[in-house]
Amino acid sequence: MDINNTVLHNGLTIKDKQTINLNLMINGEKYILKTSPTEKLVNILRDQLQLVGTKISCGIGRCGACSVLLDGDLVNACLVMAYQVNGKSITTIEGIGGVSIDEVQEAFLLEGGFQCGYCTSGMIVAVKYLLSMCPNPTEADIKEALSGNLCRCTGYGGIIRAVQRLANANNYSKDID
Amino acid sequence: MKSKLIEKEDRIRPDGLSKVTGSLQYLTDLTFPDMLYGKVLRSKYPHAKILSINTEKAEAIPGVEAVLTYKDVPGMNRFGIIIPDQPVFCEDRVRYIGDAIAAVAAQSFEIAEEALKHIEVVYEELQILDSPDKSLRPNAIRLHPAGNICHRSSYQNGDVQQAFEECVAIVEETYELPRQLHAYMETEGGVVVPEENGGITVYAATQHGFKDRFQISRILGIPESMIRIVSNPIGGSFGGKDEQNIQPYASLLALATKRPVKIHNTRQESIRASIKRHPMKITVKTGTDSTGKILAHQVKIIADKGAYTTLGPAVLDFSVEHAAGPYIIPNIETEGISVYTNNGVSGEFRGFGGNQITFALEGQMDRLAEVLKIDPIEIRRKNLRTTTDLGPLGHRIAPTDGASLVLEKVQKLSKQLKKDYKDSLWKRYGTGIAITMHGGGLGFGRLDSAGGRISLNKQGEIEISFGFEECGQGLLSVIENLVIEEIGCSQQDVKIVIGDTSVVPISGSSTASRGTSIVWQSLQKMKGPFKEKLCKYVSDATSICKEELYLGPYGIWKVGKEDGPFMTYKECAEGIVDQTVLTSFHFPVTPDAVNGGHFLYTFGGVKVDVEVDLLSGKVKVLSIDHVISAGPIVSPKGYIGQIEGGGVMSLGYTLLEDMKMINGQYATTNFDSYLIPNIVDVPFDTNVFAIEDLVEGDSYGPRGVGEIGTIAIIPAVVKAVHDAIGCWVSKLPISSEEILENIESKGMLTWI
Amino acid sequence: MVNQIEPSITSSPIIWVPSTIEEAIELKRKFGSKAEFVSGSTLLQLQWMNGRKIPENIISLEQISKLKEVQIDEDKKTLSIGASSQLSSYKTDRLLKNFPIICEALKSIAAPAVRNRGTIGGNIMGGVGDLIPLFLALKAKLLVHDEKESELVDFWEWLQHSQRKNQTLLSTIHLPIIKECANSYSFYKKIGRRETFTAAILTVSGSIRWDDHGVIEEAKLALGGGDNKPFLLENTEHKMIGKKGEEIDWKSVFESITSEIAPADDAFVSVDYRKKVAANLMIAALQSKFTVISNGKEESSYEV
Ligand SMILES: Cc1cc2nc3c(=O)[nH]c(=O)nc-3n(C[C@H](O)[C@H](O)[C@H](O)COP(=O)(O)OP(=O)(O)OC[C@H]3O[C@@H](n4cnc5c(N)ncnc54)[C@H](O)[C@@H]3O)c2cc1C
Numbered sequence A: 001m002d003i004n005n006t007v008l009h010n011g012l013t014i015k016d017k018q019t020i021n022l023n024l025m026i027n028g029e030k031y032i033l034k035t036s037p038t039e040k041l042v043n044i045l046r047d048q049l050q051l052v053g054t055k056i057s058c059g060i061g062r063c064g065a066c067s068v069l070l071d072g073d074l075v076n077a078c079l080v081m082a083y084q085v086n087g088k089s090i091t092t093i094e095g096i097g098g099v100s101i102d103e104v105q106e107a108f109l110l111e112g113g114f115q116c117g118y119c120t121s122g123m124i125v126a127v128k129y130l131l132s133m134c135p136n137p138t139e140a141d142i143k144e145a146l147s148g149n150l151c152r153c154t155g156y157g158g159i160i161r162a163v164q165r166l167a168n169a170n171n172y173s174k175d176i177d
Numbered sequence B: 001m002k003s004k005l006i007e008k009e010d011r012i013r014p015d016g017l018s019k020v021t022g023s024l025q026y027l028t029d030l031t032f033p034d035m036l037y038g039k040v041l042r043s044k045y046p047h048a049k050i051l052s053i054n055t056e057k058a059e060a061i062p063g064v065e066a067v068l069t070y071k072d073v074p075g076m077n078r079f080g081i082i083i084p085d086q087p088v089f090c091e092d093r094v095r096y097i098g099d100a101i102a103a104v105a106a107q108s109f110e111i112a113e114e115a116l117k118h119i120e121v122v123y124e125e126l127q128i129l130d131s132p133d134k135s136l137r138p139n140a141i142r143l144h145p146a147g148n149i150c151h152r153s154s155y156q157n158g159d160v161q162q163a164f165e166e167c168v169a170i171v172e173e174t175y176e177l178p179r180q181l182h183a184y185m186e187t188e189g190g191v192v193v194p195e196e197n198g199g200i201t202v203y204a205a206t207q208h209g210f211k212d213r214f215q216i217s218r219i220l221g222i223p224e225s226m227i228r229i230v231s232n233p234i235g236g237s238f239g240g241k242d243e244q245n246i247q248p249y250a251s252l253l254a255l256a257t258k259r260p261v262k263i264h265n266t267r268q269e270s271i272r273a274s275i276k277r278h279p280m281k282i283t284v285k286t287g288t289d290s291t292g293k294i295l296a297h298q299v300k301i302i303a304d305k306g307a308y309t310t311l312g313p314a315v316l317d318f319s320v321e322h323a324a325g326p327y328i329i330p331n332i333e334t335e336g337i338s339v340y341t342n343n344g345v346s347g348e349f350r351g352f353g354g355n356q357i358t359f360a361l362e363g364q365m366d367r368l369a370e371v372l373k374i375d376p377i378e379i380r381r382k383n384l385r386t387t388t389d390l391g392p393l394g395h396r397i398a399p400t401d402g403a404s405l406v407l408e409k410v411q412k413l414s415k416q417l418k419k420d421y422k423d424s425l426w427k428r429y430g431t432g433i434a435i436t437m438h439g440g441g442l443g444f445g446r447l448d449s450a451g452g453r454i455s456l457n458k459q460g461e462i463e464i465s466f467g468f469e470e471c472g473q474g475l476l477s478v479i480e481n482l483v484i485e486e487i488g489c490s491q492q493d494v495k496i497v498i499g500d501t502s503v504v505p506i507s508g509s510s511t512a513s514r515g516t517s518i519v520w521q522s523l524q525k526m527k528g529p530f531k532e533k534l535c536k537y538v539s540d541a542t543s544i545c546k547e548e549l550y551l552g553p554y555g556i557w558k559v560g561k562e563d564g565p566f567m568t569y570k571e572c573a574e575g576i577v578d579q580t581v582l583t584s585f586h587f588p589v590t591p592d593a594v595n596g597g598h599f600l601y602t603f604g605g606v607k608v609d610v611e612v613d614l615l616s617g618k619v620k621v622l623s624i625d626h627v628i629s630a631g632p633i634v635s636p637k638g639y640i641g642q643i644e645g646g647g648v649m650s651l652g653y654t655l656l657e658d659m660k661m662i663n664g665q666y667a668t669t670n671f672d673s674y675l676i677p678n679i680v681d682v683p684f685d686t687n688v689f690a691i692e693d694l695v696e697g698d699s700y701g702p703r704g705v706g707e708i709g710t711i712a713i714i715p716a717v718v719k720a721v722h723d724a725i726g727c728w729v730s731k732l733p734i735s736s737e738e739i740l741e742n743i744e745s746k747g748m749l750t751w752i
Numbered sequence C: 001m002v003n004q005i006e007p008s009i010t011s012s013p014i015i016w017v018p019s020t021i022e023e024a025i026e027l028k029r030k031f032g033s034k035a036e037f038v039s040g041s042t043l044l045q046l047q048w049m050n051g052r053k054i055p056e057n058i059i060s061l062e063q064i065s066k067l068k069e070v071q072i073d074e075d076k077k078t079l080s081i082g083a084s085s086q087l088s089s090y091k092t093d094r095l096l097k098n099f100p101i102i103c104e105a106l107k108s109i110a111a112p113a114v115r116n117r118g119t120i121g122g123n124i125m126g127g128v129g130d131l132i133p134l135f136l137a138l139k140a141k142l143l144v145h146d147e148k149e150s151e152l153v154d155f156w157e158w159l160q161h162s163q164r165k166n167q168t169l170l171s172t173i174h175l176p177i178i179k180e181c182a183n184s185y186s187f188y189k190k191i192g193r194r195e196t197f198t199a200a201i202l203t204v205s206g207s208i209r210w211d212d213h214g215v216i217e218e219a220k221l222a223l224g225g226g227d228n229k230p231f232l233l234e235n236t237e238h239k240m241i242g243k244k245g246e247e248i249d250w251k252s253v254f255e256s257i258t259s260e261i262a263p264a265d266d267a268f269v270s271v272d273y274r275k276k277v278a279a280n281l282m283i284a285a286l287q288s289k290f291t292v293i294s295n296g297k298e299e300s301s302y303e304v
């Protein structure tokens, strides 16, 4: 490998020492951005793209307010750097639900899964991820899946009921199948 | 009084959709054209003289637009809700590590951050007073001109000394409670935008917009009329955003640069500067006769105020008031003292001093029950207040039987063994209960103005407005539900206007469990005149008799014509001139002149089950039952959410949370070592039981439930631990280390 | 003003993304201390935020597919885990799912979103990971590479003696698989100030093997997690070897553990507490097994 080559193996191009051209899909739309390779995804979303549905609260991976899906996997946008998402696909809260709201969002509304709403974007993304891995989660599954998402308002009661509502619904539809 | 609110169960919060879709713009999400980014330089030392401040190098950094210090404050260089004693920018002395020295506005947060590193401050360190004990020493350096005592508060009735002599059982204990972080998920922040008239609009969270306007006007030296505060929505507050945080800095920077300035604290910055719950040390001596009747109760409270006053005096008054809780104690002596230190500033926090004092009070009840070999419920019943008893300061209060209803329900719950927890090799199980009484409103002697406005706006919406903020507590649901109920209109007809000083009436602060109460009381006052105005207009316009008209969904209806409104609100709005009703009143307060005395009280009881791990001394809460008596439920999901959420917040205070300071420095700066409960710490087996009945003739309606769920859980958990392994904890958060030592000393581990 | 200041904030590192181990080693040789290997970067980003210098060059190991493999070598009876395997791989990897203790350990680290980024290699090479005591107890060997050589080293030996950890690339972790499960037992326990999603107060792990008479042939007891320096309790291990469960004097094991280890201290948890809990957890885990062994014997004696 010629390490002086400026085109790197995952397709990153070094413009100069400071910036890269970043290609990524966000909520199904293609973006090409100029940014520092170590810029945090959460800043790219919030500051560069004004996608402020993704929140920031601790900045160190300890609260889950910035949770997004990276190629379908739950990650903390404050712990992912620009170069790590090149060529990848991101789903933020803005990309969940379409014309009508998603079932997870609906369950949060019906069960009171939020109060101030500041943890809610991340929480809903984390629940989406949980259900994508495990449509009918048990108490242990719920605890494991949401252990990285802090909520100071609800005491988690409404969130738990929202997830259980979905789990029951999924269970029910499985029974019909 | 029964609520008719069950049918509202499924009404979705007005702010719900925007919150679950992430489309709601919080004030920290805002950007404006040409916006700059601000950062605040905080003190390096907990206590020092400032010898010099040099900002030249910082100013020279490309991208830096302004660097401000105390010299740049046009008005009063101080803030503070009760007494303005906290410098906006310190001049010659810093008193805690959150003290501000300078602020920078720059093209980006990174540049502003970099600029802070180049502000040269020369300090001369002073002796650090990092505990009330040190501050109270006779030769201690004075933190403020009047000395180191911020506030004293006391209450006395009867003669405790004499009464102790008659006591059969006496228990004496010192309870220690830590500093707690509010840990709202949205850190402080927002944008201040300069307006053409030389004024500003402040987009930043607060729990009292008008108070912010007042404080900022004082700092900027411009009239309040030139300042608009937009304070909604808020990503959590719990009391923590009541005092000024970033507002003065963003305002000063915006005026200096004539550009919008955004400040958004990082979590570390937030922890460094923000107010916290008061750490308290409470020494209590309580004595009873042989039947468990309390004869004497002597309480000494020492609160660590930190560097500045903010709402500290009121918090201490509240603790002193609640020292006897729901019990009738003939001889009582309570003395509280709030002491300045070089620690972080303590201030308002959900529960307002009730949490700390109740931990001590209920702890005493349980210890006495053990000494006397009486059932913990029985000893409480023996001392419990009855419907018409005076309040805890010997003052008149609204009659209430909440205390006994709650205790009764708690007793029923504690008899129902839900699960049969069997002690296993390394686990022990226990159950605990506790109850509490909690005042709502600011109390006697405090300006507690309340009020609201209702009108039919040009669009034909019933516009209801309060000077409150939605911090997450569900105020919008409360308003919507009550308007629909009291006016009779539909959900679509209601338009709620809050959180903007340019358009809302004065309602007072969104604190002290006032919101629900005030909305209900305002509507009681406004609904009649409002209906009257609309009906009169329709009557005048159509010559139909007023008595045949009433307000319903979508418009004004005529008796007998049930297929639709007689005149829609929209049609009505086109012609009506006199369409607004305003009310302003004082929050109900005791008629007796006792400082801080409340009039409306709520009651709460908790039963918990815990598991204690013998190998590590760790405590896990397995189930929580809350019993709440706070009048009728206005919005069921909001009610449950307040109680569950408040309970878990205090579960954290009991088991995990400790905003420890060592030598005036925080030992933790983020959620990696400041641990709040996550979902795994929360028992799925949590239940909320509401007692909605109020006594016959009560005309004060639903009470707020923002705080009541945070109180009784703390002593209940501690009692449950005692039930499990026989050890009394008197210091929070419960230390696994202390529990383990107890386990060892009891010989529960064979190898030690 | 004359003395303009060049803000330090604009310099960000160059990212290198090799696709083979050799390329990665070559880059490291070229840049030396000016380059750092980066896997998930979950630990590194924390360290950078806490003031550790961001290197001029980042050698991202993400694209080296060889580092992601998990394999079982039936002949050598080893499980080999690629260093870039994510901490979440206990949920996705078919082979790892068969090793409950590894799954348990992985699950005890951070939370799902962090586990989706953080790697097993990063956990070990970061020097403070919860997996270190586990792999010490399970007698792991590491396949490490530097510009001079690639070698398979004993983890504990390497941890104590290697001077070149910073220059080294970890490619795989090799764990011996013990087939005759009946005569062996291993455990892993992590204790934090919170139930989950917290740094360890301490993490302990152990493995023992005994012969058909119940005599302990081998014992490994390890401590680590959080700020605790990873440590194998060799003195205590020696005390147990050659004994049957019922011959062990647990009081002296407690003494031995607490005097042998030197856990970390911080503002929230004392050394003394950590020592006692480490000992309690180890003893309780071992005792539970010995009760089972002796119970099992008793039962079978009825059968005969
Ligand atoms: C919120 C949060 C919670 C956490 N909780 C825990 C926890 O509970 N328990 C725990 O143990 N850890 C925890 N961590 C720390 C860390 O995330 C994990 O240890 C993780 O496994 C590190 O893996 P990584 O791939 O991200 O490492 P990186 O950050 O990429 O690297 C860590 C170190 O290892 C080196 N390195 C990485 N890969 C290699 C390799 N193949 N060869 C040579 N050197 C290499 C790097 O140079 C660096 O020095 C937590 C981190 C965060 C952010």
Ligand code: FES
Pocket: A055, A056, A057, A058, A059, A060, A061, A062, A063, A064, A065, A066, A067, A076, A077, A078, A079
């Ligand atoms: S902001 Fe990313 S996890 Fe807290």
Ligand code: FES
Pocket: A113, A114, A115, A116, A117, A118, A119, A120, A150, A151, A152, A153, A154, B185, B235, B236, B472
């Ligand atoms: S709803 Fe406020 S933090 Fe979860």
